[in-house]
Amino acid sequence: MRIAVDAFGGDNAPAAVVEGCIDALKKYPDMSVTLCGDEERIKVELEKYQYDGTRVDILHSPEIISCDEQPTFAIRRKKDSSLVKAMELVRDKKADCVVSAGSTGAVLAGATFIIKRIEGVKRPAIGVVFPAEKGCVLIMDCGANVDCKPSYLQQFAVMASAYMHDIMGVDNPRVGLLNNGAEAEKGNELTKAAYKLLEQTPVNFVGNCEAREILSGEFDAIVCDGFAGNIVLKYTEGLASTFIGMLKKELMADTRSKLGAAMAKPAFRRFKKVMDYTEYGGAPLLGIDGGVIKAHGSSNAKAFAAALGQARSFASSGTNETIRRAVKSLPEVPD
Amino acid sequence: MRIAVDAFGGDNAPAAVVEGCIDALKKYPDMSVTLCGDEERIKVELEKYQYDGTRVDILHSPEIISCDEQPTFAIRRKKDSSLVKAMELVRDKKADCVVSAGSTGAVLAGATFIIKRIEGVKRPAIGVVFPAEKGCVLIMDCGANVDCKPSYLQQFAVMASAYMHDIMGVDNPRVGLLNNGAEAEKGNELTKAAYKLLEQTPVNFVGNCEAREILSGEFDAIVCDGFAGNIVLKYTEGLASTFIGMLKKELMADTRSKLGAAMAKPAFRRFKKVMDYTEYGGAPLLGIDGGVIKAHGSSNAKAFAAALGQARSFASSGTNETIRRAVKSLPEVPD
Numbered sequence: 001m002r003i004a005v006d007a008f009g010g011d012n013a014p015a016a017v018v019e020g021c022i023d024a025l026k027k028y029p030d031m032s033v034t035l036c037g038d039e040e041r042i043k044v045e046l047e048k049y050q051y052d053g054t055r056v057d058i059l060h061s062p063e064i065i066s067c068d069e070q071p072t073f074a075i076r077r078k079k080d081s082s083l084v085k086a087m088e089l090v091r092d093k094k095a096d097c098v099v100s101a102g103s104t105g106a107v108l109a110g111a112t113f114i115i116k117r118i119e120g121v122k123r124p125a126i127g128v129v130f131p132a133e134k135g136c137v138l139i140m141d142c143g144a145n146v147d148c149k150p151s152y153l154q155q156f157a158v159m160a161s162a163y164m165h166d167i168m169g170v171d172n173p174r175v176g177l178l179n180n181g182a183e184a185e186k187g188n189e190l191t192k193a194a195y196k197l198l199e200q201t202p203v204n205f206v207g208n209c210e211a212r213e214i215l216s217g218e219f220d221a222i223v224c225d226g227f228a229g230n231i232v233l234k235y236t237e238g239l240a241s242t243f244i245g246m247l248k249k250e251l252m253a254d255t256r257s258k259l260g261a262a263m264a265k266p267a268f269r270r271f272k273k274v275m276d277y278t279e280y281g282g283a284p285l286l287g288i289d290g291g292v293i294k295a296h297g298s299s300n301a302k303a304f305a306a307a308l309g310q311a312r313s314f315a316s317s318g319t320n321e322t323i324r325r326a327v328k329s330l331p332e333v334p335d
Numbered sequence: 336m337r338i339a340v341d342a343f344g345g346d347n348a349p350a351a352v353v354e355g356c357i358d359a360l361k362k363y364p365d366m367s368v369t370l371c372g373d374e375e376r377i378k379v380e381l382e383k384y385q386y387d388g389t390r391v392d393i394l395h396s397p398e399i400i401s402c403d404e405q406p407t408f409a410i411r412r413k414k415d416s417s418l419v420k421a422m423e424l425v426r427d428k429k430a431d432c433v434v435s436a437g438s439t440g441a442v443l444a445g446a447t448f449i450i451k452r453i454e455g456v457k458r459p460a461i462g463v464v465f466p467a468e469k470g471c472v473l474i475m476d477c478g479a480n481v482d483c484k485p486s487y488l489q490q491f492a493v494m495a496s497a498y499m500h501d502i503m504g505v506d507n508p509r510v511g512l513l514n515n516g517a518e519a520e521k522g523n524e525l526t527k528a529a530y531k532l533l534e535q536t537p538v539n540f541v542g543n544c545e546a547r548e549i550l551s552g553e554f555d556a557i558v559c560d561g562f563a564g565n566i567v568l569k570y571t572e573g574l575a576s577t578f579i580g581m582l583k584k585e586l587m588a589d590t591r592s593k594l595g596a597a598m599a600k601p602a603f604r605r606f607k608k609v610m611d612y613t614e615y616g617g618a619p620l621l622g623i624d625g626g627v628i629k630a631h632g633s634s635n636a637k638a639f640a641a642a643l644g645q646a647r648s649f650a651s652s653g654t655n656e657t658i659r660r661a662v663k664s665l666p667e668v669p670d
Contacts, residue, residue: 180565187562188482215574231515232546238549251599256601264599271581271585
């Protein structure tokens with residue numbers, strides 16, 4: 001099992017990326033990594049750690065794609081970038097999965113143009129796994145496709161269902177459609193049409209999901225366009241910190257509460273761990289003919305190691321074969 | 336100041352509605368109410384309280400519009416419903432504002448067909464005021480228009496800005512566009528076009544607002560289509576209860592934390608109050624040629640009283656005149 005790593009993607013590259021790789025190598029004895037990026041700088045980072053050298057390769061790729069660059073243009077122009085080189089390793093079957101904390105646009109463009117889509121997939125999409133009240137839920141698309149057609153959402157449902165079954169071990173995953181009402185006739189033009197398609201799709205479609213039900217545990221996967229999914233993703237981050245901030249302010253406002261808060265520290269620590277998205281690793285880009293995990297741009301070593309763990313699960317699963325078969329079996333839908 | 340009240344809208348009508356009216360009458364000595372609904376049943380509720388009878392009228396309207404009914408059809412057919420009668424009071428200038436906890440669709444249809452739109456307004460929209468880290472923020476539209484054109488969002492900006500200035504007393508309200516990235520070129524088809532329009536709109540447009548910034552206090556008003564706004568509104572409700580539930584679980588999991596939580600009770604009580612949306616009353620429906628406040632369907636007496644307080648503020652402000660002038664001054668935008 002070899003993972004291709006974009007060592008120069010993300011806010012904390014290459015230090016956090018290399019540290020995350022070392023952690024993951026310890027945790028997963030069957031894993032090897034190929035670090036793509038400036039060889040000298042990677043070596044400087046690697047020297048800080050003890051590790052099995054036979055499991056770490058470096059592929060020198062001196063160029064870096066930054067967040068400000070137009071993704072498609074950057075992918076085409078910077079052939080020697082860490083991102084392009086890492087993607088090529090998967091394309092050429094020299095690695096089983098790629099992990100990058102680079103910009104979503106660049107990862108999406110790189111995967112689409114270099115590794116390419118699974119035959120029949122209209123739009124690859126980003127899935128993000130959220131902790132729910134019971135279990136967890138995959139929301140898809142979280143930002144790859146801000147304008148969608150109903151048939152894209154149908155394919156998202158098929159891909160999300162395959163992921164939750166093959167990787168997360170959920171039996172017959174319950175798929176919901178993010179909508180502004182629970183009733184079948186609710187929705188905007190997109191979701192109304194998507195609802196009808198999903199009723200005829202070979203997944204366990206359980207109907208509309210109102211936003212207040214997203215984390216209820218009643219859904220294993222929720223499909224939506226990338227604009228709505230991006231709102232859910234970023235609002236979750238924002239609200240978690242707003243709530244914790246508001247609660248903290250109240251806890252510090254009187255002596256009795258302050259003392260109580262100090263005593264309840266073990267609970268707050270556990271709560272923070274549940275809320276800690278670094279525990280959940282990266283987001284799979286589904287629909288690509290190879291494994292692609294997008295790590296959060298601000299990943300620290302722990303988050304990056306978790307993303308590598310996810311890459312390993314993906315690579316050892318047959319998810320892409322399931323997706324290939326399922327997408328092929330869908331009847332043609334004119335857009 | 337007279338408020339028309341739909342006494343038979345919402346899950347807890349008429350008991351909670353009548354109780355809320357009695358509370359509001361105590362709080363606001365300049366307020367009178369006309370309760371629309373079944374006279375006998377309203378009288379039974381009123382008998383429970385002591386109040387100044389000269390400030391409470393009843394307009395007998397025996398029919399009820401339920402949540403399951405197709406709104407436009409129900410409004411046209413049930414001429415003797417509490418909702419229709421209450422709307423007519425505002426149309427006929429016999430009341431300054433109407434408050435209803437009925438279904439959003441019915442309130443919207445009633446307001447649009449009976450009171451009618453302000454001249455030039457393309458689509459009335461629902462604004463919801465959220466508590467933010469600093470101050471509060473009005474999000475608009477929260478569900479009246481699930482499919483929008485760029486020019487609708489432009490008008491929402493004008494209306495939201497007027498509300499925050501005239502009612503909430505915010506000087507030069509900062510208006511943001513809910514989007515999937517901070518940069519000007521980000522967005523889906525709708526938001527990209529809306530961004531360009533907003534740049535030329537006579538409001539204090541401060542750019543895109545990513546979802547993680549919604550409650551940051553950096554925006555006084557945020558515009559979006561009703562589908563996205565509805566997600567934000569309902570997800571906020573859902574996340575608040577999910578977070579509180581998760582925290583509670585952790586606090587009860589060990590004896591030390593349990594004790595600490597008991598000590599910190601004053602802080603938790605204050606936190607819950609901040610999170611308590613019943614404190615914030617109802618949502619204004621802007622763009623209608625009269626005051627319309629939609630109270631939450633599950634409003635208790637306290638929430639309904641708060642909605643009446645909001646109706647009073649609206650009726651005594653010149654917001655609709657500001658909106659009328661501002662909308663008139665916008666150049667014609669072809670859709």
